[in-house]
Amino acid sequence: MPETPETRKTRETREISVSFAPELRPLAAAPERRARVDGISTLGHVVESLGVPLTEVGRLEADGHEVPVTHVPSPGESVRVAAVTRPQRVPGAPLRFLLDVHLGRLARWLRLLGVDAAYFNADIGDAALAARSAAERRVLLSRDRGLLRRRELWAGAYVYSDRATEQLRDVLGRFAPPLAPWTRCTACNGRLRPVEKETVVARLEHGTRRTYDVFARCAECGQVYWRGAHHARLAGIVDEAMRDFGGAGGET
Template sequence: MAKVVFRFHAELNDFLPPSQRQVSFTHVFKERCSIKDMIEALGVPHTEVDCIWVNAEAVDFSYIVQDGERIDVHPISTATNIIPVVSLRPPLPSILHFVLDVHLGKLASSLRLLGFDTLYRNDYDDEELAEISASQQRVLFTRDKGLLMRSRVTYGYYVRATNPEQQIIEVLRRFDLFGKILPFQRCIRCNGLLEPVSKESILNQLPHQTRLEIDEFHRCGECSQIYWRGSHYERMQQFIEGVLNAQESA
């Protein structure tokens, strides 16, 4: 029986049983195994890993684990302070696009409200999500770690928070998105881009009071949903201000 000593760092411990968190522990194995497969067998999705050191030397996911080695596994929060680093995946695209699983509908709406290209449907299955993430280079957000372990998924993130208001702050911090917020650019319902539309062209679609009080409108180029600055706009503005305040208090 072969043995190695693992140590997972920082937030990677979220995926481990309590007895293995924040400590070095021995892992026993029988068969030849890549380090990627071994890390995932211990419960940590490869998308969460940013740097792997074996006996103080950086390796990539294809490395074959040998008996007696010491393995340190780092997330992005600690790996950025370590050099040299062997790249485990291509760099993230300069402009980020997202796809979310069925359980993150409110987070999807929040991301769209803030201007981020976010695909979401409540009937995507896991295979579709993995394929969309891979083919369109979208970061996959999920609370299903098994989904992140699919080999097709290159960019992914396990959302820790369960409260939607905490989730949006979490992902904005993790991907440094506060400076890229451009609210009211996308349709919350379908993710389409909004464009100005004349009041005259949509009069028959407006509530009576809205016709009297509002003159500026936008319409989704995909689903034709109409937006204007009513009471819902004030609530959205308050939400955006809360998000920006969270950045300042971080």
């Protein structure tokens, strides 16, 4: 049955208009949306139902006034949804991250820069990831919007790109973590410590023993590091990150 002017008016009186900041439009699918309200659901619930996790939401306004995510919208309200302010400060704990199974390269590159980045090379499930985020107060990084909607999360952030180079710039620009390159194990996230060549020589191949003299070892897993064939590529990643985001400096 075609919609009549009367039924259209009735429908519109039960809706609110929601406009999203440009940064959020890849998630919201449209800059402006209309949403039905029931007098019970919070504005946070409405925003998430339109595709935007609350981890990505900054200031909320209803009819020009700032409101909390717990605000229950009334029919006819005009809502504006801003993105989180960058750099985003995460209060209450040292800045640490937890990455889901699809972000392995990003985890390694964060560790390369000395950023505390926990990662499982297996799918341990959304519930376990959310629980670890809460238990260890880690910011969960993910491209899974459903995972970021879990209420037990301590903090989270959506990773917008599927390219590791862009992901790294996104995270560094959003959170501005202190950078300390070459201080973490890219395999397990443990701390690296300088070691004498003699203490690791038995673990080295002949060419490495002959060519290199400076070594470090992970205090957690024992992995040995030196400036090998891949160093130039990794140094390029480090140099770019330090040039563009290294202002914070210091240890993590």
